Structures are given as structure tokens and as C-alpha cells.
Amino acid sequence: MKEFLIILFSVILIDNLVLSRFLGVCSFLGLTKSVKNAMGMSVAVIFVMLVSTAVTYPIYWDLLEPVGLGYLQTVVFILVIASVVQVLEAIIRKGFPPLYKAMGIYLPLITTNCAILGVMLINIQETYSFMAAITSSLGAGVGYMLAMFLFAGVREKMDKADIPEFMDGLPITLMAAAIVSVSFMGFKGVIENLFG
Amino acid sequence: MNFVILAITNPILLPALIGAGIALLAGIVILLVFRFFSVEVNPLQKTLEDVLPGVNCGGCGYSGCAAYAAALADGSEPLTTLCTAGGQDTATAVAEVMGVEAGTVVPTVAHVYCQGTTGNTAERYVYTGPRNCAAAASLFSGPNSCTYGCLGFGDCVAVCEFNALYIEDGIAHVNHENCTACGKCVAACPKLLIEMIPKHELATTVTCKNCWPAKAARQACKVACIACGRCVKVCPVNAIVMENNLAVIDQELCIHCGECVKVCPTKAIREGLLKGPGTRPEAV
Numbered sequence: 001m002k003e004f005l006i007i008l009f010s011v012i013l014i015d016n017l018v019l020s021r022f023l024g025v026c027s028f029l030g031l032t033k034s035v036k037n038a039m040g041m042s043v044a045v046i047f048v049m050l051v052s053t054a055v056t057y058p059i060y061w062d063l064l065e066p067v068g069l070g071y072l073q074t075v076v077f078i079l080v081i082a083s084v085v086q087v088l089e090a091i092i093r094k095g096f097p098p099l100y101k102a103m104g105i106y107l108p109l110i111t112t113n114c115a116i117l118g119v120m121l122i123n124i125q126e127t128y129s130f131m132a133a134i135t136s137s138l139g140a141g142v143g144y145m146l147a148m149f150l151f152a153g154v155r156e157k158m159d160k161a162d163i164p165e166f167m168d169g170l171p172i173t174l175m176a177a178a179i180v181s182v183s184f185m186g187f188k189g190v191i192e193n194l195f196g
Numbered sequence: 197m198n199f200v201i202l203a204i205t206n207p208i209l210l211p212a213l214i215g216a217g218i219a220l221l222a223g224i225v226i227l228l229v230f231r232f233f234s235v236e237v238n239p240l241q242k243t244l245e246d247v248l249p250g251v252n253c254g255g256c257g258y259s260g261c262a263a264y265a266a267a268l269a270d271g272s273e274p275l276t277t278l279c280t281a282g283g284q285d286t287a288t289a290v291a292e293v294m295g296v297e298a299g300t301v302v303p304t305v306a307h308v309y310c311q312g313t314t315g316n317t318a319e320r321y322v323y324t325g326p327r328n329c330a331a332a333a334s335l336f337s338g339p340n341s342c343t344y345g346c347l348g349f350g351d352c353v354a355v356c357e358f359n360a361l362y363i364e365d366g367i368a369h370v371n372h373e374n375c376t377a378c379g380k381c382v383a384a385c386p387k388l389l390i391e392m393i394p395k396h397e398l399a400t401t402v403t404c405k406n407c408w409p410a411k412a413a414r415q416a417c418k419v420a421c422i423a424c425g426r427c428v429k430v431c432p433v434n435a436i437v438m439e440n441n442l443a444v445i446d447q448e449l450c451i452h453c454g455e456c457v458k459v460c461p462t463k464a465i466r467e468g469l470l471k472g473p474g475t476r477p478e479a480v
Contacts (some may be wrong), residue, residue, distance in 0.1 A: 059218075069211050076218055083222035087229045094233035196319035
């Protein structure tokens with residue numbers, strides 16, 4: 001239990017997917033103009049993250065690794081994740097229309113999202129057990145959501161601010177993202193003190 | 197048999213086969229899922245989407261033209277006249293596709309309920325913050341002497357996709373010729389000054405939202421409604437009611453006789469619509 005908690009907290013706060021590992025930055029910058037969009041995308045990411053882990057984990061450990069083809073993981077994972085997202089989209093569209101309405105438009109964006117692939121590869125690299133890999137994926141998704149939520153809040157405030165023309169748009173957005181990222185450095189060492 | 201042994205031992209053929217196998221499997225799964233979970237898109241919806249203007253302004257109350265077309269196609273939306281941007285032409289075309297009789301669109305137009313121009317109102321303090329209404333309104337309700345009035349920084353102008361709003365003499369105005377009644381400006385105004393009114397050549401409105409008592413209202417703005425009640429008395433169809441120190445004309449009941457315009461002591465009641473910068477309210 002403690003092991004899972006350590007993984008969960010360290011992935012959310014210390015090794016935050018967006019703010020420390022710099023994965024999924026394109027959607028982080030693209031979909032944080034409003035809190036509503038940010039949350040929709042985050043929920044979709046968490047969902048796909050969990051399902052993809054459940055699919056890619058056995059593929060690696062039961063198929064690729066035994067025949068010594070671990071190096072194929074990147075190619076195979078991209079293929080599998082893209083297919084899984086397509087299949088999920090079709091199923092949700094048919095079976096759960098309200099859910100599709102809430103996150104349907106974000107699913108195609110996730111098809112080749114580096115955040116998903118990154119987490120899959122990290123899970124393999126860390127040689128987690130299956131449950132630990134699921135926990136890590138959940139944590140990564142929640143961490144992504146946290147970063148998206150915080151940054152969307154910052155950007156909504158920034159809309160009203162008087163920004164010099166030469167910094168308006170992407171420059172100020174990147175600077176704000178950097179400051180939010182730095183704020184997460186404050187969590188370094190929290191896990192050792194919590195569970196140490 | 198030889199081929200199988202070759203495939204398993206060959207360092208190039210094995211990964212290629214595994215990769216191709218997974219791709220084939222994924223392809224088959226996707227094909228099957230799409231076969232069993234396919235959602236039929238009504239062909240009517242596509243036709244309707246072509247007919248609608250496609251500007252996605254949201255004036256119909258749906259999130260975009262596609263959403264409205266979908267609602268029409270599956271029968272959940274019986275009204276074919278909701279498209280404000282397209283007006284009568286679109287309504288007729290939509291009705292034609294749907295095979296129903298074309299209804300008439302009551303055209304509406306955005307109206308800014310304020311006449312507090314720079315000459316009519318004063319500044320309470322020198323505002324130096326960001327040049328937008330939302331920010332100005334959050335600082336002591338804005339620098340305007342009338343805290344109900346238009347701030348004139350143009351948040352509505354910024355959201356308008358049809359170039360129908362403009363700032364003149366420190367307040368926003370609507371050019372009725374460009375306005376499609378999409379309603380984006382209504383949502384953008386922090387002072388809730390913009391409302392949709394039926395588009396009539398003599399549209400008569402108490403163009404004021406000030407709810408202060410007469411003296412305070414008059415001090416804040418030269419053309420404020422002071423709730424004297426003369427218009428209420430003179431109206432032949434009882435279309436005017438007094439609410440919170442403010443006269444309000446019911447646009448449904450108004451017969452555009454112009455009596456209230458004549459008696460209003462502060463000229464808070466305005467008749468006619470504006471055409472663009474520099475124009476006066478006039479019969480259209």
C-alpha cells in the first residue's frame with residue numbers, strides 16, 4: 001500500500017508529467033485557454049492513460065520481452081495506443097453519448113499524444129508491477145490534470161492583464177508556464193518526509 | 197516448416213512479423229469495433245449543415261451549426277427559424293430541406309442600453325489599468341460616474357465577429373445592418389447592458405439601466421432615466437412599467453407611437469436604430 005502511495009504522490013507532485021518531465025506540453029499550451037477545456041482534456045487523458053497501460057503492459061512483458069524484442073516498444077506502443085484510442089472513441093460514441101459529448105472532441109488529440117507514450121515507456125523502464133504501473137498512470141493523469149487546471153487558472157487571469165505588446169501571446173504564456181513549473185520544485189523532498 | 201524456423205531465428209524477419217502481426221490485429225479489432233459500434237449519421241444532417249451559414253456563432257442556442265443541424269435532423273428541434281445569422285433566407289432553405297412550411301423569422305438586433313457618452317457622464321477617478329471592460333468593472337465598478345453605464349473599452353466589440361459594434365463618444369453602439377443577433381456581446385458585457393430587441397425601424401427603448409433614485413441618477417448622467425413615470429402614464433397600450441426606479445418598455449406590446457419619446461424629460465427614451473459611426477438614431 002505504501003509503495004503505491006509513494007508512486008502516486010511522487011508522480012503527481014515531484015515528477016509531474018508536464019511540469020517536470022515536459023511531456024504533453026503541446027496540449028498543455030493549446031488547451032488551457034479556459035478551465036472547462038482543460039478539465040475535459042485532462043479527464044480524457046486520465047481515461048486513455050489507464051486503458052493504454054492495461055493494454056501495453058501485457059504486450060511488453062508477455063510478448064516483446066520474452067522473445068527479446070524489447071527495443072520494439074516505441075513502435076509497437078504508438079501503434080497500440082493509436083488503435084486503442086480509435087476503438088475507445090467508437091465504443092464511447094455508441095455506448096455512452098453523454099461521456100462522448102464531454103470528452104469526445106479531445107480523444108483524437110490524444111491519439112498520438114507524447115504524454116501517453118511517455119508514461120507507458122516510463123512504466124516499463126521502472127519495471128513496475130502491473131498494479132504499480134496502473135497507479136503510476138493514474139498519478140501521471142492526475143498530475144497532468146493538476147497542471148492543466150492551475151495553468152488554465154493563470155491564463156484566465158492573464159487575459160485581463162495589461163501585457164506589453166512584444167510579450168503578448170505565446171511569449172508570456174511560455175514564461176507563465178515556466179513559473180508554474182518552478183513552483184513545483186518546492187515539492188522536492190516532500191515524499192521522503194512523508195513516507196521516509 | 198523451414199520458413200517458421202527461419203522466421204523465429206531471423207533477427208530482422210521476427211520483429212517485422214511481430215510488428216506486422218500487431219498492426220494486422222489492431223486493424224481487425226478497429227474494423228470489428230467500427231462495424232458493431234457504428235453510429236449512423238443522418239444524411240439529412242449533412243444537407244442541413246450545407247444550408248446553414250457555417251459561422252458557428254451560437255445564435256440559435258446550440259454550440260454551432262453542426263449541433264443545430266443534428267438537432268433538426270433527429271427531430272428534437274422543431275423550429276427551423278432559429279438561425280439568426282442567416283435570417284429569412286436560411287430559414288426558408290432549412291424549411292425546404294425539412295419539408296415543412298417556412299416560418300417567419302422575427303429578426304432581433306443587439307441594443308446597448310446606455311447613452312452615457314463622455315459628455316453626459318463624468319469620470320470618478322483616473323483609470324490606468326488594462327484597457328478592457330471586465331478589468332475596469334472590477335475596480336470600484338469602473339471609472340464612470342454612472343456605475344450602471346457603458347465603460348467604453350469595447351469588450352463587446354472584441355467578441356463581435358460581424359463588425360456590428362463600435363465605440364463612439366466613449367460608449368458602445370450597435371450597427372443594426374451588420375448585427376446578426378448571435379448574442380456574443382450580450383455575454384461579454386460586464387455591465388449587462390446589451391440585450392436583444394425585436395428589429396423594428398422605430399424600436400423604442402428606455403436606453404438606460406440606472407436604478408438609482410432620480411437625484412442620484414441625474415447627477416451621474418444627463419440622460420439617465422429618473423423614474424418620473426410620465427412615459428408610463430402617456431403610453432396608450434400600457435407597454436411601459438416602472439421597475440426599480442427604471443422605466444422598461446415591453447417590446448412585444450410597444451406599438452411605436454412615439455408618445456413616450458416626446459414626454460421624456462431627460463431624453464432617456466430613444467427611437468430608431470443606429471447604422472454606424474456618426475449616425476443618429478433614425479427611422480430605418
